[in-house]
Amino acid sequence: MRIAFWDVGLTRNGPGLLLKEIIEKDADDIAAARDHILYVAPDILLIAGFDTDFDGYTAKAFADFLDAGFTYTFSTVGNVGIPSGFDLDRDGRFGEQEDAWAYGDFRGQGGLALLSKMPIMTDDVQTFTDLLWADAPQSRFPYDYFTPDESRLHPLSSNGHWVVPIRWGDTRLDLLAFKAATPVFDGPEDRNGRRNADEIALWRHYLDGKLSVGPSSPFVIMGNANLDPVDGEGLHGEIIALLNHKDIQDPLPASDHGARMSNPLHHGDPRRDTADWRDPNPGNLRVDYVLPSADLSIVQSALAWVEGDHSALFSHAMVWVDIAPLP
Template sequence: MLRDIVRGEDPQITATLQVIAEAHPDVLVLQGFDYDLTGAALMAYQRALTAWDIEFPYSFAARPNTGMATGLDMDGDGRRGGPRDAQSYGRFSGQGGMAVLSRYPINTDAVQDFSAMLWRDFPDALLPHEDDEPFPSEEAQAIQRLSTTAHWVVPVDVPDIGRVTIMTFHASPPVFDGPEDRNGRRNHDEITFWQHYLAGTFGPAPQDQFVLMGDFNQDRRGGEGIKTAITTTLDDPRLQDPMPRSTGSDIMTGDPLDTVDWDDPIPGNLRVDYVLPSADWRVLGAGVVWPDPETPLGQAVEIASRHRLVWVDIAR
């Protein structure tokens, strides 16, 4: 894999580089990027980006909850040691993690990582139950973390602007469970986390110059899951929703707001990826890198990922 990143031999990796080059962001959050202890893969990816004229000298990544072994039956199937028995789905520790890349300095000493928070310790947690018993067990709930991947608050120091706070996460998809709705409930609470964070529940929170961005795995207009959290977040007066649009999604479904191309008809295309600036920013532009699928860039976008890159241009 590292060789493929350096040489650009993997078609999917090359396609992701092309998509990022099209957006040419100042700050980028990568979702589904495997974490390794030394950061070798991320450094190789940064080097590969330089060939596309994109310099990200600063980065942050930490061990995610994906693939973190628990030794318990976490999904209630009566077995242990499977990918769903980790803190969240993963065949190995760090599979499908996150990373932040930036043109500007990241204050890594001031990063807040809430990924170790236990779900049961979260305020008003919607813990799953089955037949009035904790699901899958009291023992499992005693160690189950809230974050599917991570919840990070990452300070970036931008010249002439100052501290910009990036709040990011990757929530659980509200599917692949049973009547206990374990994943749907977890998705709701992972999104709701940011309401509590901004309210100061977990300590001082930024009052301005922040951006909430990530894979919410939730669409207020359709798909499965509990809609309360995403609706409350999108309607929060501390945030603004630039409603990024794309030509490709409009061509495919007639809905330019979608950000992911899933199998039709279920779950179908949905809007699950968001970049939500705080209310004090001026939004200069917004969009989703999803051009006409018949164009060369459109074909690269399809190879890169089912999820499309969402961008927002902001200023003071």
């Protein structure tokens, strides 16, 4: 079975606009995204950077537009665009994008959506999107920056943390989906860097039984960690700890595209970079991951970049991994 993650970047300037364009079928980036998805042909696809809604209409419309057998969809809105009521960036102005619980103009902007050819066990979905940052295990919450009122309300998750069970033949497969905050655009308090690290760490704590629930079946962690193991900003040790966790396999997907676009100032293997950003900073980075549990067999993996005339429309590669049950 082929499992893929793609930060597709299909966002618009207001709620409902992406749904409208999907229905109208005349936007170049939507059509190019469809062509790339059909080319890679995943059985399960998690997309990020995709405007979602409370009822899942946009995800369902996109699945119908793809016409690729994605019978099952799941999406929710995360904490992006939710007004906090506070001046979180301390610039003297309230109600800006920076003052939302996660940066954004409206709820659901740049969210997550799951498309699957396998049945989604919707009644068994678990989310940690409402977990308070200060309540997370080993939290790095910056109490010296946020007020007591802010600390009592500030969520950890930005776009969402989901555990979505899939019925895979006779097996239940849990998809651990997320997109973490970017570890930049803050000050010496490093609130975004700390939040990014704690969003990644949440899955390690989940695997180690430090949350109210834990893994009970084979799983795949998938999403945009917004953190490279070596290069760029952020607390690199947190993604390294996740990649080296005893219950996880890193398939190390690669592509020649990254080698062609490599940044000579970076130390990581450019073939494994998944985001093509401006040079020299932040440059190309490995930030997108599909990480099967150790009790699954990895058949093959790769990074699939959009090539040709539409390559400039997308800054991320699709990460895909073929998995099978252990013999």
